[in-house]
Amino acid sequence: MxxxxxxxxxxxxxxxxxxxxxxxxxxxxxxxxxxxxxRKSEWAENKVETLPPLPREQDLIAFDVSQNTPLHFAIDANSLTVQSDGVVRYTVVITSPSGARNINYEGIRCETYEWRLYAGLNAEHNGWDRTVANDWSRIENGELNAYHAALYQDYFCANKMPTGKAKMIVDNMRHHRTAASLIH
Incomplete structure (x- = not known):
């Protein structure tokens, strides 16, 4: 029965x-x-063979992380992609109050709440350095500069999936439409 x-x-x-x-x-x-x-996932990450061009100032979109951090965070709108493996890839620019910049090409996997570094700005500041790449790591919420959590929760992911295509995510970031602001 x-x-x-x-x-x-x-x-x-x-x-x-x-x-x-x-x-x-x-x-x-x-x-x-x-x-x-x-069931165990049969997920396979897409290969990242080519990296985007270094960001230009006019393509940066600022986003908020915490009122407690002196750093400024921005995403390069032209680098943001949402691919078939469910990973949102992007270039992030982190600027200190003195003007020093850290530029990374990263990915966030919505399904598992993880992030990964693919490359960082090289020592000559004219290209990418892939030797700094790391494997997938859990996103930390409580850190002062937890920008991965802010991107995941505010713009990139909902219900363990990307919130939409790259253009939609970029439009939401440009207009500061966070996940919380879209709830009526």
């Missing part, structure tokens, strides 16, 4: 809600049943 009810639930369009992914061969043995959300 349990297998019949489970089968009817799956067939009645409840597959998404019930998470049906496998019907047991033996109706009395449901030990092989597996929820879709419990």
């Amino acid at each position: 349990k297998a019949i009810v489970l089968a009817l639930t799956c067939l009645a369009g409840g597959a998404i809600l019930a998470g049906c992914s496998h019907m047991p061969a033996n109706p009395k043995d449901d030990s092989t049943f597996q929820y879709l959300l419990d």
Whole structure:
């Protein structure tokens, strides 16, 4: 009886809600049943073979991180991409009060709340340095300069997915439309 009810639930369009992914061969043995959300992801990251040009001042979009930080944060609008692997890639420019700049090409994976550094500005300030690249790391919320969390929560991601195509994210950033401001 349990297998019949489970089968009817799956067939009645409840597959998404019930998470049906496998019907047991033996109706009395449901030990092989597996929820879709419990499955291991078969995610593969797209290769990042080419890097965007270094940012130009007129293409930078400032965004807020914290009232407690003296640093200024901006994204290069021309570098922002949303790709088929669910990663939002972008160039970030971090400027200190003295004018010193840190420029990185990074990615945020919405599904797992992680970020990754692909390259940073080289010592000559005329190109990218890939030797600084790192692997995926969990985004930290509590840091004073937690700009990854601000980007993830305010502009890039919702429900573990990118909030839209690159153009939409850039438009939202230009008009300071954060996720919280879009809730009516």
